[in-house]
Amino acid sequence: xxxxxxxxxxxxxxxxxxxxITGVVVLLVGKLARHIPTIETYGEILKLVGSIIFLFxxxxxxxxxxxxxWRAKEADLKHQIELVQEKxxxxxxxxxxxxxxxxxxxxxTKVVVHEKLKEAAGKIDxxxxxxxxxxxxxxxxxxNPTAQVIVTGVSK
Amino acid sequence: xxxxxxxxxxxxxxxCLHDPVVTQVxxxxxxxxxxxxxxxxxxxxxxxxLSTVIGVVTDNYSQYHECRVKVDAWIEWYTNQSTLYNSxx
Numbered sequence: 333x334x335x336x337x338x339x340x341x342x343x344x345x346x347x348x349x350x351x352x353i354t355g356v357v358v359l360l361v362g363k364l365a366r367h368i369p370t371i372e373t374y375g376e377i378l379k380l381v382g383s384i385i386f387l388f389x390x391x392x393x394x395x396x397x398x399x400x401x402w403r404a405k406e407a408d409l410k411h412q413i414e415l416v417q418e419k420x421x422x423x424x425x426x427x428x429x430x431x432x433x434x435x436x437x438x439x440x441t442k443v444v445v446h447e448k449l450k451e452a453a454g455k456i457d458x459x460x461x462x463x464x465x466x467x468x469x470x471x472x473x474x475x476n477p478t479a480q481v482i483v484t485g486v487s488k
Numbered sequence: 489x490x491x492x493x494x495x496x497x498x499x500x501x502x503x504c505l506h507d508p509v510v511t512q513v514x515x516x517x518x519x520x521x522x523x524x525x526x527x528x529x530x531x532x533x534x535x536x537x538l539s540t541v542i543g544v545v546t547d548n549y550s551q552y553h554e555c556r557v558k559v560d561a562w563i564e565w566y567t568n569q570s571t572l573y574n575s576x577x
């Protein structure tokens with residue numbers, strides 16, 4: 333019931349039950365109208381109007397139950413999403429911390445290795461002179477081989 | 489009675505389904521993981537010193553370890569977040 337979306341739960345509750353009760357009351361008044369002199373001529377009309385209001389009320393009751401079911405489902409989903417977002421944020425913070433810590437450890441280790449290398453550089457370079465081919469081979473292996481690959485013929 | 493027919497469209501519209509407005513946003517990635525791994529460092533072709541080569545190789549090894557940390561973190565991030573995302577039902 334699209335228009336029920338705009339009504340708060342409490343109003344909806346009152347509106348739906350009031351419609352049923354009004355229908356029943358009008359219907360009963362219509363049934364008893366022949367015994368009440370002032371409205372005895374309106375008996376049939378009151379019964380008709382009462383029946384229609386009652387039918388609407390019953391229909392609204394069904395829709396109301398469905399509407400409440402949807403609202404409960406919606407509230408449950410929102411609650412679940414909030415919890416998941418909270419857990420997701422916590423997981424992100426943990427991963428971020430882990431990455432930063434590990435990268436810092438790697439950097440620290442690199443610094444230590446460079447220090448050792450600096451100390452041993454004299455010894456290392458004393459008896460070894462590299463041929464330019466060795467550098468060429470190393471540089472070739474360090475180049476990203478996929479950097480020059482152009483992918484063609486792939487369509488969505 | 490004809491006037492009552494005016495109520496018919498309202499009755500029909502009343503049967504429209506409720507459409508719950510709940511949106512779930514896919515979680516964001518930590519900024520550190522959005523940085524691409526750089527290319528490996530090249531050795532100066534004019535050098536003849538082995539220590540210079542070892543220095544560059546050391547830097548490249550570190551680079552690899554950093555990238556590995558990021559890839560592992562991506563796998564962990566995706567596994568965690570997809571499990572959480574799919575847990576909402």
